[in-house]
Amino acid sequence: MEESTKQPCPVCGKNGLTLRDREIEVPYFGKTFVFAMQCSECGFSKADVEFKEKKDPAKIVFEVNCEEDLFSRVIKSSTAKVKLPGLRMSMDPGENSEGFVTNVEGLIGRFEKILETQRDTTDDKTIRKKAKNLLKKIWKVKLGEIPLKIIIEDKSGNSAIISDKTEVSKLK
Numbered sequence: 734m735e736e737s738t739k740q741p742c743p744v745c746g747k748n749g750l751t752l753r754d755r756e757i758e759v760p761y762f763g764k765t766f767v768f769a770m771q772c773s774e775c776g777f778s779k780a781d782v783e784f785k786e787k788k789d790p791a792k793i794v795f796e797v798n799c800e801e802d803l804f805s806r807v808i809k810s811s812t813a814k815v816k817l818p819g820l821r822m823s824m825d826p827g828e829n830s831e832g833f834v835t836n837v838e839g840l841i842g843r844f845e846k847i848l849e850t851q852r853d854t855t856d857d858k859t860i861r862k863k864a865k866n867l868l869k870k871i872w873k874v875k876l877g878e879i880p881l882k883i884i885i886e887d888k889s890g891n892s893a894i895i896s897d898k899t900e901v902s903k904l905k
């Protein structure tokens with residue numbers, strides 16, 4: 734991993750930015766940059782991933798059917814929209830979106846965390862009940878008892894789920 738400190742920050746302009754990056758090799762996609770930056774002056778932070786080779790906008794569809802599927806590698810960039818239609822949940826691209834490298838279990842875990850927060854912080858019984866039900870569903874998905882479809886739409890093409898089962902099409 735490479736680290737450079739005291740870089741100019743794109744937000745506040747002061748030299749408070751620390752930039753960390755590393756290069757990993759992703760099957761079928763080749764060299765991939767994983768980077769994170771954080772400014773000690775204004776608190777700005779950003780993490781993202783990018784394939785070295787430029788890709789077309791892509792729609793990625795993957796269905797989790799068994800425990801083994803949880804270990805498939807996931808590369809999600811900040812421009813990706815992640816949808817779990819079965820849970821009616823999604824993760825949007827944009828300013829606050831981060832890119833990361835994980836596996837299917839880790840990706841589902843991020844949704845799990847949102848639901849756990851909802852369950853533990855809301856006073857609304859309906860919302861709490863809904864969150865609990867969805868958490869139960871995720872638990873069954875992890876046990877391989879029920880399938881879960883994951884759809885990633887990425888206009889930069891910098892996202893992937895590495896598996897023979899993944900269906901990739903051009904994003905319209």
Ligand SMILES: [Zn+2]
Nearest residue numbers: 742745772775
């Ligand atoms: Zn800054």
